[in-house]
Structures are given as structure tokens and as C-alpha cells.
Amino acid sequence: MLTDINPFVYSHPLAPAEIIDRDDETRELLTNAVGGHYVRLYAPRKYGKTSLLQRALADGEREEGLIPVLVDLYRVVSLADVTVRIERAYARHLKGAVRARVDQFLQRTGIGLSLGATGISARIQLDPKADPLPALHALLDLPLRLEQSGGYRALIAFDEFQDIQKVPDLDGLVRSHIQYHGDVASYVFAGSEPGLMEQLFEDRDRPLYGSAVPMRLGRLAPQDVGAYVAERFAESGRDVGEALGSLLHAADGHPQRAMLLAHRLWASVEPGGAATLENWRRAHEAALAELDAEFDAEWRHLDTSEQKTLRSVIEGGGSPYRGDVLARLALTKDMVRKALPRLAASALIERHGDRHEIVDPLFAEWIRRSADPPEMVDP
Ligand SMILES: Nc1ncnc2c1ncn2[C@@H]1O[C@H](COP(=O)(O)OP(=O)(O)OP(=O)(O)O)[C@@H](O)[C@H]1O
Ligand SMILES: [Mg+2]
Known part of the structure; x- marks a missing residue:
């Protein structure tokens, strides 16, 4: 048996007992949830969103009696995908008597939903033309059933929520249900693309505009x-x-x-x-x-002014507009001004006061090195 195991996990979300700190963030999330407020949680990739959600859901279940449901929307592209993800999330999380009652309810709807092994995904596979919409409506309304089957309050976390942008009108559909759930459920919408999350929650013309308290996950001390x-x-x-x-x-x-x-x-x-x-x-x-x-x-994915702006942030020590650096990179202030919001929208850089910072310190190191490759040694 292997006993000398590397204790540092970096490739998947951590179990609640394994994470560093995040006590305040967990409390903030739960306080909002118990108070009936919806939260949008934003953090760059790999900052520990999923780990935090798992911890908050576990604490919420243990301490507040909430029914935890974590729905992973990573790369969904269709209503059918979303339907399957939500059904599987309930199948994973519901236990005991509540599970039996909810499963009974789902089966009675006669639209192919079930918490067992063959749920809606089997129906969709057998008949790709089957309309997933009735099933999706039923699933989005499940918090009402949970309430009816024993006064339970649900804490539902949608992870990688920005990916619903790929499915037309889904945000409107989600809103049409959750706006009536204030008394029976709380929602957390987590995402890693600030640009897309802003479009969903900060654009007055979008259905979810202003519907959730913003929360940002920062670096660890x-x-x-x-x-x-x-x-x-x-x-x-x-x-x-x-x-x-x-x-x-x-x-x-x-x-x-x-x-x-x-x-x-x-x-x-x-x-x-x-x-x-x-x-x-x-x-x-x-x-x-x-x-x-x-x-x-x-790097290759970026255009030239984005690449140069990243270098300017690094070489200017957080200030991308330093004259000597701009001159050296053949970069203009105008190019920087246009590139910065794009780099921020994809979470490559972050702003702290008037300083800009590359989010990933190892990417910054890689850029530094590729800008200054070791000199060729004469033979
Ligand atoms: N609080 C933490 N304590 C220790 N390690 C952490 C913490 N948060 C994140 N990590 C590290 O980051 C990795 C990724 O965590 P997690 O999957 O929760 O992040 P994420 O933001 O959901 O990532 P992704 O953007 O890929 O979905 C973990 O494997 C772990 O190594
Ligand atoms: Mg994640």
C-alpha cells in the first residue's frame, strides 16, 4: 500500500476539511443564503470557487438544515444539457425520505424525470427530438416541492454559471422561476469570466440584472x-x-x-x-x-496589443503607462487603454486601486522569461 502520499492537491476541488481559510467567505455566503439573498460569486479560474461552494453547502446543511444542491454548468450548450445537469445534481444530493418523495413526484410528472439511474438523459438519448423544456421547468420548480414535503429550504449553487450564455434565453427562464423562490430557496451563481458575469447581472436589459449580491473571492493570505x-x-x-x-x-x-x-x-x-x-x-x-x-x-490567443500590455504591466511594476516601457515595447497609451478592459474581462489581469496585476503569478513569470530569453553562449 502507498503510504507516502503527496498531501498537496492541485488538480481538483478540495474537500471542505482540506481547504485553507475561507472562513469569512463561507460565513458571508451562508448569511446571505439564510437571509434569503441570492449571491453571485466571482473569482478567476482556479481560485477555489468550487471548493468554497462545497464547503458552504456542507456547512449550510449541517448548521442550518439547508438542502444543498450543486449544479455544474461547465460548458453546457443546450437546454437538454442544462436539464440533465440539474437532474443529476438533485440525484447526487438528495437523501432519505426527501429523496423518495421528490423522486415519486418527478416520476408522476410522466416526462421522463427520475433520480434513479435512468433519468431524463436516457429519454433524451432515446429520442433526441424530445423537448426538454417541460422537464427543465419541473426541475427549476423543485425547491417548491421540497418546501411542501417538509418545510425544507434549499441552497442551490450554479457553478460555472457564465456558460449559460451559450443557451439563448436561459437566463430569462431561470429568472421566471427563481423570482418566486425567496421563501423556499437561496441561490448562488458562481463564475470565472468577469466579462460574461457582468453581462448577465449588470446589464439593465438582462433578466437577472441586479438580482444577486456580488461577492469576490480573493487571494489567500x-x-x-x-x-x-x-x-x-x-x-x-x-x-x-x-x-x-x-x-x-x-x-x-x-x-x-x-x-x-x-x-x-x-x-x-x-x-x-x-x-x-x-x-x-x-x-x-x-x-x-x-x-x-x-x-x-x-499567449498565442492574445492579439499584439494585449501581449504588449501584459508586458507593460509587468515591466512597469503594476503601472502599464510608464513612458520608458511604452517606448521600449512600441506601445501607445491608447492601445493600452483599449487592451486593459479585454484583459480584465477574461481575468488575465486584476486591478487593485491604480495598480494592475497579472492574476496568475506563474504566467507573469513565464512572460518575464520569454521576454528575456537566456543569451546564446558563443561556442
Ligand atoms: N482555499 C483553498 N485552500 C487550498 N487550496 C485551494 C483553495 N482554493 C483552491 N485551492 C487550490 O486550487 C485548486 C482548484 O480549486 P477549485 O477547483 O475549487 O477552484 P475553481 O475556482 O473552482 O477552479 P476552476 O476555475 O477550474 O473551476 C485546488 O485543487 C487547490 O489546489
Ligand atoms: Mg470550479
Whole structure:
């Protein structure tokens, strides 16, 4: 049996007991939910949205008696997709007597819904022309049934909510149901594309305009990350030693990058050993090498003024308008002004006061290096 297991997970959402901090964010989410307010939770990719939702749902169930339902809308493209995702979410979360009652209700509707193994997805596969709309209406109204079957209040989290933009008029459909659910359910809409989330919630002409309290998930505090990393090293018979400072500096509070770097560092230290700066150097290089193809694709996806603006933010130390940097990059203020909102809409940069920051510290390091490649050595 494997016993010496790397304690740093960076490739999937974490179980509630495994996450660093986020106590305040969990409380804020639940306070809103219990108070009947809907929340839109925004954070860049890999900042721990799904982990936070899982924690808030678990706490909400345990402490407030809420019925938790987490619906993953990642890359949905049709009403049928959305219908299947919501049905499966209820199938995963409902338990015991409530589940039996809800399942009975769904089966009685006669439209193919069921919490069992063969639900609406089987019906849609058998008959691709079947209209998923009646099933979707029934599912969106389930919180009313939960209330009727025992006074339960539901906490429903839609993860990757921005992806519903791919399905025409879905936001209107969702609104037409949830606007009557204030007494029976609370909703959290989580998303990672600020541009798309803004279109859904901040445009006066859109159905969900102003319907949810905004909440932003930020970086982790270095002391929280440091304590977690040191503790996990110690628990697994290693010492993070002198490498910790460099790791915290390079991760810059980015949750997934911190865990990726810690994972790599841990892997480079023998059982019983202490991490050295040489271990750190190798771990850092390994992490950047792992991400190289992804960063390269991301970079090629940008147009020239976006690429130069990213460099300008980095080389200007957070200020993209420094004259010497602009001149060196052959970039104009006007190009920067136009590129900044696009970079912010896709969460590549964030603004803090009048400073701009690259969201992903490892991407910033990759850009820095590709702008300044090592010199060729004469033979
Ligand atoms: N609070 C946290 N404590 C420790 N690690 C975290 C925390 N939040 C996120 N992470 C790290 O980030 C990774 C991604 O977390 P999660 O999947 O919850 O983020 P996400 O924002 O939902 O990502 P995506 O944009 O891919 O959906 C986790 O595997 C973990 O390594
Ligand atoms: Mg997620």
C-alpha cells in the first residue's frame, strides 16, 4: 500500500476539511443564503470557487438544515444539457425520505424525470427530438416541492454559471422561476469570466440584472498558506525549511499555484529530509515546464496589443503607462487603454486601486522569461 502520499492537491476541488481559510467567505455566503439573498460569486479560474461552494453547502446543511444542491454548468450548450445537469445534481444530493418523495413526484410528472439511474438523459438519448423544456421547468420548480414535503429550504449553487450564455434565453427562464423562490430557496451563481458575469447581472436589459449580491473571492493570505504548507510537510515527515519564503513569494496568494508549487517542492524532498533552495529551484522549474504548453497557447490567443500590455504591466511594476516601457515595447497609451478592459474581462489581469496585476503569478513569470530569453553562449 502507498503510504507516502503527496498531501498537496492541485488538480481538483478540495474537500471542505482540506481547504485553507475561507472562513469569512463561507460565513458571508451562508448569511446571505439564510437571509434569503441570492449571491453571485466571482473569482478567476482556479481560485477555489468550487471548493468554497462545497464547503458552504456542507456547512449550510449541517448548521442550518439547508438542502444543498450543486449544479455544474461547465460548458453546457443546450437546454437538454442544462436539464440533465440539474437532474443529476438533485440525484447526487438528495437523501432519505426527501429523496423518495421528490423522486415519486418527478416520476408522476410522466416526462421522463427520475433520480434513479435512468433519468431524463436516457429519454433524451432515446429520442433526441424530445423537448426538454417541460422537464427543465419541473426541475427549476423543485425547491417548491421540497418546501411542501417538509418545510425544507434549499441552497442551490450554479457553478460555472457564465456558460449559460451559450443557451439563448436561459437566463430569462431561470429568472421566471427563481423570482418566486425567496421563501423556499437561496441561490448562488458562481463564475470565472468577469466579462460574461457582468453581462448577465449588470446589464439593465438582462433578466437577472441586479438580482444577486456580488461577492469576490480573493487571494489567500501568505501566512495562511505558509502555515498549511509547513504543517502538511511536517505531518508527512518532511521539513519545508528555507524554501517556504520563496514558495510564498512565487505563489503570491494564488490558491492553485500555491498548491501546485507545494506539490512539486514536496515531491523533490526525500522522506525525513528538509527542503533546500536547490529543491525549490527544481520544483519551480518543474512547475513552469508543466505549464509551458498551456501558457504558450494562452499567449498565442492574445492579439499584439494585449501581449504588449501584459508586458507593460509587468515591466512597469503594476503601472502599464510608464513612458520608458511604452517606448521600449512600441506601445501607445491608447492601445493600452483599449487592451486593459479585454484583459480584465477574461481575468488575465486584476486591478487593485491604480495598480494592475497579472492574476496568475506563474504566467507573469513565464512572460518575464520569454521576454528575456537566456543569451546564446558563443561556442
Ligand atoms: N482555499 C483553498 N485552500 C487550498 N487550496 C485551494 C483553495 N482554493 C483552491 N485551492 C487550490 O486550487 C485548486 C482548484 O480549486 P477549485 O477547483 O475549487 O477552484 P475553481 O475556482 O473552482 O477552479 P476552476 O476555475 O477550474 O473551476 C485546488 O485543487 C487547490 O489546489
Ligand atoms: Mg470550479
